[in-house]
Amino acid sequence: MSAFPPGFLWGAATSAYQVEGAVAEDGRAPSIWDTFAGSGEVACDHYHRWPADADLMAGLGMNAYRFSLAWPRIVPGGTGAVNPAGLAHYDRMIDGLLERGVTPVPTLYHWDLPQALQDRGGWTARATADAFADYTDVCLAAFGDRVGTWLTVNEPWVVSVLGYRLGLHAPGERDLRTSVLVAHHLLLAHGLAMSRIRARRPEARAGIPLSLFPTYPATPADAAASWASDGYTNRWFLDPVLRGEYPADTSSLFERLVGPLDWVRPGDLEIIGARPDLIGVNYYTRRLVAAAPQDGLPWRVLPAQEGVPVTDSGWEDVPFAFEDLLTRLHRDYDVPLLITENGGVWNAGPDADGRVRDTGRTLALHRHLLALTRAMDAGARVLGYLHWSLLDNLEWAEGYGQRFGLIHVDRSTQTRRVKDSARYYARVIAAGAVVEPGAEA
Ligand code: IFM
Numbered sequence: 001m002s003a004f005p006p007g008f009l010w011g012a013a014t015s016a017y018q019v020e021g022a023v024a025e026d027g028r029a030p031s032i033w034d035t036f037a038g039s040g041e042v043a044c045d046h047y048h049r050w051p052a053d054a055d056l057m058a059g060l061g062m063n064a065y066r067f068s069l070a071w072p073r074i075v076p077g078g079t080g081a082v083n084p085a086g087l088a089h090y091d092r093m094i095d096g097l098l099e100r101g102v103t104p105v106p107t108l109y110h111w112d113l114p115q116a117l118q119d120r121g122g123w124t125a126r127a128t129a130d131a132f133a134d135y136t137d138v139c140l141a142a143f144g145d146r147v148g149t150w151l152t153v154n155e156p157w158v159v160s161v162l163g164y165r166l167g168l169h170a171p172g173e174r175d176l177r178t179s180v181l182v183a184h185h186l187l188l189a190h191g192l193a194m195s196r197i198r199a200r201r202p203e204a205r206a207g208i209p210l211s212l213f214p215t216y217p218a219t220p221a222d223a224a225a226s227w228a229s230d231g232y233t234n235r236w237f238l239d240p241v242l243r244g245e246y247p248a249d250t251s252s253l254f255e256r257l258v259g260p261l262d263w264v265r266p267g268d269l270e271i272i273g274a275r276p277d278l279i280g281v282n283y284y285t286r287r288l289v290a291a292a293p294q295d296g297l298p299w300r301v302l303p304a305q306e307g308v309p310v311t312d313s314g315w316e317d318v319p320f321a322f323e324d325l326l327t328r329l330h331r332d333y334d335v336p337l338l339i340t341e342n343g344g345v346w347n348a349g350p351d352a353d354g355r356v357r358d359t360g361r362t363l364a365l366h367r368h369l370l371a372l373t374r375a376m377d378a379g380a381r382v383l384g385y386l387h388w389s390l391l392d393n394l395e396w397a398e399g400y401g402q403r404f405g406l407i408h409v410d411r412s413t414q415t416r417r418v419k420d421s422a423r424y425y426a427r428v429i430a431a432g433a434v435v436e437p438g439a440e441a
Helices: 032-036 046-059 084-099 126-143 156-164 176-200 220-243 248-258 268-272 319-333 359-377 420-431
Strands: 009-013 064-068 103-109 149-153 205-211 215-217 278-283 287-290 337-342 382-388 407-409 416-418
Touching: 009 103, 009 337, 046 084, 046 416, 064 382, 084 103, 084 126, 103 126, 103 337, 126 149, 126 176, 149 176, 156 176, 156 205, 156 220, 176 205, 176 220, 176 248, 176 268, 205 220, 205 337, 215 220, 220 248, 220 268, 220 278, 220 287, 220 319, 278 319, 319 337, 319 359, 359 382, 359 420
Parallel strands: 009 064, 009 382, 064 103, 103 149, 149 205, 205 278, 215 287, 278 337, 337 382
Antiparallel strands: 407 416
């Protein structure tokens, strides 16, 4: 493929708690992440510095920015009173992006659940999905005139598994049954939000960003385990959203492990399965799986394999899996795709001359974009590419040590430095085609 189609979105992504800071300003109430980690007080100070950050985006030629709206700023109690100052902040930011030629692509929920809702059961309570639908309505009424692309619930697999089975993310619970229940409520929240978007803004396009892991058997004998693991991480979310049903094999597995999934009510799957306009693809790495039980599940995800390149956080850097994923999504689900996250950790900092030579990211970006074009050549319908992340930001429980940004952020001064990878990305955007890395690598 020589060039990307007209209208292709080129940009980068962030989320509120990871970049904004200003956690106690303008009426924002605490979220579950303030309670769980409390490390987002300043973050990248994007709440105050977004105009300069938007200038940087525009300067790099980006025509889209994925950010998240903070529920605890807009409806601080989770339900009920709307905070005008919270709305005003995003109102200014959306206008500021549009003035710079940058399309706003907001995510409605990127993990910062108002603590007030957690106190009432959080995502274990079905009422939280209803509260999310009402909060979606508030956002649509405020921004729907200027926002044409909406993303609902970011990565329900990560929220339900890391937050409720492994205890690694807020709210830190460790129970498989609760995790499966929460996954259903997150999917229901997505479905209810979609119906509000359709009702208020039928012309808008909307979908759910999913964390998707292409999964491969370690040996031919591990094929069944690999498929089961794929059901757990990928199909459990893709199938209900795009086919209106949970995959039968994973349902049986869960029923065996946790008993009946009796929180699924009649009609839920019709709500969840109302066809979205797109799936947001968050892709980072593959999974290699062996048929050996681990942590209560009948498979084991293998560590990075010897000889396979890894990022600075140890994730295998395997662009072929990105291509496999996109062609598989096209083949099995035939749905438009928006790459809502792709990237990795490369921790390079400024050299003595102030330049950030993050060659690893530049090379990975180049190879992932080539994989993307191959998948598009094979038929995948891709609406845009939003790199994770715009800025070095708060990597949740990992803190600030993992740098995912195209733009370097000095933690003590908040100085921004455009990394070499961002300069390379700007050349791709300007060309509308995947150019070779040059001086950047
Ligand atoms: O930083 C996260 C993001 O919030 C959600 N997707 C994965 C990223 C990298 O781990």
